[in-house]
Amino acid sequence: DTAVSQTPKYLVTQMGNDKSIKCEQNLGHDTMYWYKQDSKKFLKIMFSYNNKELIINETVPNRFSPKSPDKAHLNLHINSLELGDSAVYFCASSQGGGAGTEAFFGQGTRLTVV
Amino acid sequence: DAKTTQPTSMDCAEGRAANLPCNHSTISGNEYVYWYRQIHSQGPQYIIHGLKNNETNEMASLIITEDRKSSTLILPHATLRDTAVYYCIVRVASVGGADGLTFGKGTHLIIQP
Numbered sequence: 001d002t003a004v005s006q007t008p009k010y011l012v013t014q015m016g017n018d019k020s021i022k023c024e025q026n027l028g029h030d031t032m033y034w035y036k037q038d039s040k041k042f043l044k045i046m047f048s049y050n051n052k053e054l055i056i057n058e059t060v061p062n063r064f065s066p067k068s069p070d071k072a073h074l075n076l077h078i079n080s081l082e083l084g085d086s087a088v089y090f091c092a093s094s095q096g097g098g099a100g101t102e103a104f105f106g107q108g109t110r111l112t113v114v
Numbered sequence: 115d116a117k118t119t120q121p122t123s124m125d126c127a128e129g130r131a132a133n134l135p136c137n138h139s140t141i142s143g144n145e146y147v148y149w150y151r152q153i154h155s156q157g158p159q160y161i162i163h164g165l166k167n168n169e170t171n172e173m174a175s176l177i178i179t180e181d182r183k184s185s186t187l188i189l190p191h192a193t194l195r196d197t198a199v200y201y202c203i204v205r206v207a208s209v210g211g212a213d214g215l216t217f218g219k220g221t222h223l224i225i226q227p
Contacts, residue, residue: 105157
C-alpha cells in the first residue's frame with residue numbers, strides 16, 4: 001500500500017484554468033503538507049494542516065487553497081493558473097512535529113501550464 | 115531554523131562508504147539534525163535524525179560532532195540506488211507543531227559503478 005498517494009501524476013493545462021491535485025495518506029497521521037519544487041529543484045513548503053486547521057501559509061498566492069475533507073486527505077486547488085505555477089507539487093504527512101517526527105512524501109504531481 | 119552548508123556534489127565508488135558532510139555552525143540547543151534524500155523523479159525520503167548522540171538505523175549512520183556545529187551522514191556500503199540529492203536540515207522538533215521542513219540545495223551524491 002502506498003503511504004502517501006497523489007493524483008494525478010502529470011497535469012498539463014492552459015493558463016487561466018482551475019485545477020485540483022488530490023492527496024491521501026493511509027498512515028493515520030494528523031498533519032499533512034504541500035510542497036512546491038520549481039525548475040531549479042528548490043523544495044519549498046506551501047501549506048500544512050493539523051487537525052483541520054491551517055498551521056502554515058507561506059507567501060503563496062491566494063489562488064492556491066488547500067482543502068481537507070478529512071484527516072486523511074489534503075487537496076490542493078489552484079485557480080487562474082499561470083505559467084509560473086509550472087512545477088512539481090509534493091504532498092507529505094507526519095504525526096505532529098515532535099521529536100522523532102519523520103515526514104512521508106508522495107511521488108509528486110508534475111504540473112505544466114501552457 | 116539554523117542554516118546548513120553542504121557540498122554541491124560528491125562521487126563515491128559502489129560498495130564503499132559514502133560520507134556526506136554538513137555544517138550547521140549556528141545550531142541551537144533544541145534543534146535536531148535531519149537527513150532526507152530525493153532520488154530522481156521521486157518524493158523526498160526520510161533517512162535519519164539526531165540531537166546530540168550518534169545515531170544508526172538500517173539505512174545510515176549519523177555522526178554529530180561534540181560541539182554540534184557539524185555532522186556527517188554515512189552510507190556504509192553505497193549502491194547505485196543511493197544516487198540522489200541528500201538534504202541536511204536543522205529544525206526544532208516542537209511538540210504538537212507542524213512547521214514543515216526547510217530544504218536547502220543539498221548534496222548530489224553520485225555512486226560510480
